[in-house]
Amino acid sequence: MISLSSMMGLKDRIDEIDKELLHLVYKRWELVREADQNISPNMGYTSMDSWTRFVNDFSDTDRAKAIKHFMTECGNFKWESNNGVETQQRTMLYSREYQPENTVVKVNGISIGDGSFSFIMGPCAVESEEQVYQVADKLKKKGVRFLRGGAYKPRTSPYDFQGLGLEGLKILAKVARRKGMSVVTEIMCEEQLSAALPFVDVIQVGSRNMHNFPFLKALGRTDKPILLKRGLSATIEEFKLAAEYILLEGNANVILCERGIRTFETATRNTLDISAVPILLQETHLPVIVDVTHSTGRKDLLAAAAKASIAIGAVGVMAEVHPNPSAALSDAKQQMNFNELDLFMKDIHDYMYSKV
Ligand code: PEP
Numbered sequence: 001m002i003s004l005s006s007m008m009g010l011k012d013r014i015d016e017i018d019k020e021l022l023h024l025v026y027k028r029w030e031l032v033r034e035a036d037q038n039i040s041p042n043m044g045y046t047s048m049d050s051w052t053r054f055v056n057d058f059s060d061t062d063r064a065k066a067i068k069h070f071m072t073e074c075g076n077f078k079w080e081s082n083n084g085v086e087t088q089q090r091t092m093l094y095s096r097e098y099q100p101e102n103t104v105v106k107v108n109g110i111s112i113g114d115g116s117f118s119f120i121m122g123p124c125a126v127e128s129e130e131q132v133y134q135v136a137d138k139l140k141k142k143g144v145r146f147l148r149g150g151a152y153k154p155r156t157s158p159y160d161f162q163g164l165g166l167e168g169l170k171i172l173a174k175v176a177r178r179k180g181m182s183v184v185t186e187i188m189c190e191e192q193l194s195a196a197l198p199f200v201d202v203i204q205v206g207s208r209n210m211h212n213f214p215f216l217k218a219l220g221r222t223d224k225p226i227l228l229k230r231g232l233s234a235t236i237e238e239f240k241l242a243a244e245y246i247l248l249e250g251n252a253n254v255i256l257c258e259r260g261i262r263t264f265e266t267a268t269r270n271t272l273d274i275s276a277v278p279i280l281l282q283e284t285h286l287p288v289i290v291d292v293t294h295s296t297g298r299k300d301l302l303a304a305a306a307k308a309s310i311a312i313g314a315v316g317v318m319a320e321v322h323p324n325p326s327a328a329l330s331d332a333k334q335q336m337n338f339n340e341l342d343l344f345m346k347d348i349h350d351y352m353y354s355k356v
């Protein structure tokens with residue numbers, strides 16, 4: 001049995017080592033910060049003095065936590081030899097190097113990226129409560145848990161239907177709550193954020209907004225899951241860096257959505273870059289889904305594109321459904337009616353079942 005006096009001696013020595021460690025870790029953090037201004041200003045402790053005064057009051061556990069925190073902050077780095085010259089190479093927060101395991105995004109108790117497959121479906125735009133209700137009712141019966149719908153619509157022409165705005169969001173949220181579904185909807189700018197937040201479960205960043213860096217930063221400061229769509233002409237590298245903007249501000253709940261890119265091909269609305277899916281899964285730890293509607297823009301290709309997405313590793317698909325597509329106020333040609341939805345879901349389920 002260890003005596004009280006030797007116990008005290010041990011405690012003193014541990015305290016001493018902790019102080020030295022904290023001192024060294026702080027010094028290391030200062031140097032790394034000099035090399036990289038993006039490292040966060042660490043709990044506001046800007047000088048060694050204020051830091052030392054602060055840590056003296058720490059309990060053992062808190063000291064251990066503080067050391068870990070500092071090491072994480074300044075461990076976000078690697079040095080690479082470039083022709084014999086050591087250069088600094090940043091480890092991106094989206095990378096597998098930073099986090100080997102998959103990010104699982106939880107939305108109202110439902111996980112995206114945990115090995116299950118998610119369907120995010122609904123009309124292109126919210127047009128009325130009746131329209132959203134009909135779609136949600138149908139989708140719920142099919143087991144779909146994420147209800148999408150645009151209230152703020154990014155339209156190419158300013159003369160086209162711009163969406164119902166906040167009123168549309170309220171309709172979407174009301175119907176989704178009634179049906180026990182989660183709301184996925186696009187918010188277009190920071191000014192819309194605070195009013196929209198109570199009605200949204202997953203914030204969609206539209207393709208046209210992927211390069212809106214101040215907006216991405218603002219989203220990074222919220223704690224809502226973000227569904228980030230690939231820019232119309234964004235490379236995979238640019239797409240990953242857009243995600244980095246959100247992650248860097250502290251929001252770890254980012255879902256990537258491949259939605260087709262602009263190419264010379266005119267047979268489809270966009271070109272579904274299907275190989276982006278496994279590349280993103282290899283190079284990031286974030287869940288990747290595919291928007292089969294906006295990528296193909298063709299109802300005859302939706303099921304094939306969804307099956308290809310499943311086969312290649314996507315964790316979910318997004319698709320548009322409308323009770324009467326030909327009368328839709330946006331994307332009339334590409335939305336599925338209810339019969340088409342039945343066939344689509346049957347095709348997907350048969351395919352999934354046949355894989356087991
Ligand atoms: C949408 O999903 O409603 C949409 C406008 O898609 P994208 O931003 O991919 O064009």
Ligand code: MN
Nearest residue numbers: 124320330331
């Ligand atoms: Mn649409």
